[in-house]
Amino acid sequence: MDGRNGVADLFSDAVDLNGVTIMPGHLDRRAQEAMLDDLRAVAKAAPFRQYETPGGRQMSVRMTAAGARGWVTDRKGYRYAETSFDGSPWPDIPASVLTVWRQVSGVDRDPDSCLVNFYGEGARMGLHQDKDEADLHWPVVSISLGDDALFRVGGVETPTPSKSRWLKSGDVAVIGGAARLAWHGIDRIKFRSSDLLPEGGRVNVTLRMAG
DNA sequence: AAGTACCA
């Protein structure tokens, strides 16, 4: 085991960041625009909202989801929920998003959860582990759209030492294998560094098996 | 418990 995801070998320009595989420029502009259209439809059905952490602090990132389960948080804790806060089921995961999972995840089962995170000006996400999923052997796939984002990846046991890299629109990352529980976060974005979103900001899509 | 401030 070299600490990378096996799928990295299929992509010649893959970059390793503490065991997380990044595929720069995986999606071309046309694919990014098509996916963004699909995500706007998701957000229309299940609007972005700002969640509160169990400690009572507001997250700067706005979130929604698609698929059977979406991640939510409030003062009671983090959890996956089968409905959004208004009680309606999450929209279906768009086909454009599932296509990316099938290309890079290295597994033959489709994800049941697609989290959609919007980073406006000044938004960030502190270092954390994705460990609320029922079975931690499935990978997590992350797709970046819009503004550049400084992605930080630490270790599996501890957040530090960490390495960082600027993610660009169209980059795809796989958090799996030995790095599945790696600490990771977004230090900051370069607001309006991309013109994909006319309103500015970054959309991050993550695919996973939650249940 | 997915937060910031702040330091070099």
Next chain:
DNA sequence: TGGG
């Protein structure tokens, strides 16, 4: 700006 990177990092603890």
